[in-house]
Amino acid sequence: MLPLLALFAISFHSNFEGGNLGSVDRIASNHFRCHVNGETDQDGRNRQASWFYFRVDGAKDQPLTLDLVDLRGEYNYKPTRGSITKDTLPFYSEDQRTWHELKTVDFDESVPLQRIHITPKSNRIWIAHVPPYTNRNLAQLLVEIKGAPNLTEAVVGKSVRGREIPLLTISNSAVPDREKKVIWLMFRQHSWEAGSSWAAEGAIRFLLSSDPAARRILRGAVVKIYPMCDPDGVARGGVRFNVYGYDLNRNWDTVDPIKMPEITAERGAILQWIDAGHPVNIFLTLHNTETAEYLEGPPDTSGATRPLMERLFQILSQTRTFTPTRPPQFDAVSTTIGKPGRMNAPQALFHDRKVPAFLIEQRIAKSPKSGREPTIEDRKAFGVELIQSLWTAVQNPASESPAAAGGQSTAN
Ligand SMILES: [Zn+2]
Numbered sequence: 001m002l003p004l005l006a007l008f009a010i011s012f013h014s015n016f017e018g019g020n021l022g023s024v025d026r027i028a029s030n031h032f033r034c035h036v037n038g039e040t041d042q043d044g045r046n047r048q049a050s051w052f053y054f055r056v057d058g059a060k061d062q063p064l065t066l067d068l069v070d071l072r073g074e075y076n077y078k079p080t081r082g083s084i085t086k087d088t089l090p091f092y093s094e095d096q097r098t099w100h101e102l103k104t105v106d107f108d109e110s111v112p113l114q115r116i117h118i119t120p121k122s123n124r125i126w127i128a129h130v131p132p133y134t135n136r137n138l139a140q141l142l143v144e145i146k147g148a149p150n151l152t153e154a155v156v157g158k159s160v161r162g163r164e165i166p167l168l169t170i171s172n173s174a175v176p177d178r179e180k181k182v183i184w185l186m187f188r189q190h191s192w193e194a195g196s197s198w199a200a201e202g203a204i205r206f207l208l209s210s211d212p213a214a215r216r217i218l219r220g221a222v223v224k225i226y227p228m229c230d231p232d233g234v235a236r237g238g239v240r241f242n243v244y245g246y247d248l249n250r251n252w253d254t255v256d257p258i259k260m261p262e263i264t265a266e267r268g269a270i271l272q273w274i275d276a277g278h279p280v281n282i283f284l285t286l287h288n289t290e291t292a293e294y295l296e297g298p299p300d301t302s303g304a305t306r307p308l309m310e311r312l313f314q315i316l317s318q319t320r321t322f323t324p325t326r327p328p329q330f331d332a333v334s335t336t337i338g339k340p341g342r343m344n345a346p347q348a349l350f351h352d353r354k355v356p357a358f359l360i361e362q363r364i365a366k367s368p369k370s371g372r373e374p375t376i377e378d379r380k381a382f383g384v385e386l387i388q389s390l391w392t393a394v395q396n397p398a399s400e401s402p403a404a405a406g407g408q409s410t411a412n
Contacts, residue, residue: 009058020237042245050083133197157265163231191233193288202383252348298350
């Protein structure tokens, strides 16, 4: 029999970077009801409860039952049963570095409630919706790659809380930029979507590696990367809104430097680049969803971006990790409801400067290809695949003749 003291020693904590959990009620000695905080927008609408990240102390070898509740929400003003379901298996870790997927959960749709059964093997265990990626992870990466020969670092602005919004430019400076394609990538617009950041890290590491494929790409491309678009949300364990409640992948048509400095900075640097006479041959922002996976383009009635999108979709579908649940969507206006403040980044960039701008959503649920929820390694691998896919997609089809291909390979 366990000593009484040990039972009462179980405690819950989320006072660390990215941590978030609401109140916890004790139902029985090892059974707890855990409220998921969720977030709403500036009008108190569009509640989304898709992030939890907490530590349980003092429960070594004790079989715990944890009920996650308060899951209902709203998406694009339509009610949802929530983002935490039977399909979204949480991850746990004993060191905050290596994350393991829970094999099963119980789910009661009528509440809704997700029930986790776990017996910690150590006195401290961390539990999260998906493997977390915080500002500290990015800071460590930036220290590691500092001074890399093909890397230029800039800061395009600051968040509401004064955190820097970095822009990395990766290219081989020995080749003039005018001969290159420009690929612009955006990661982690929404703070709960840590998978987007792991993919960013995979992409950045690949581009700066000695891999011949990466070196070839850097001779032909300028790759611009926003690795962290919502550092405040990531710090506090947020969902998809900035400090003032503005969704950072909406509102691209209502730029407000005070209320949404993140969008102002990110959008501003792209427009400045274009207005200085540089091209953006392709722009892509990477997101996560629960079970859907797809590629979406801007509402381009001219059809000009369609061949590029079809090419990209075809290439991506052949990769190891992209498993679309629907065909590419060419006229994505799903977020707009006819009032200002609903344009996402691709919609606005196309509207403002006709940028061929796309969005990818990747599921966090089990992948039909791998049979598991995407791991950190799967995400990093997709980062590499994404760069290769974008690079292949922006090649001018006319230059893909054998002669041009031969010319290209001798240049390496
Ligand atoms: Zn998102």
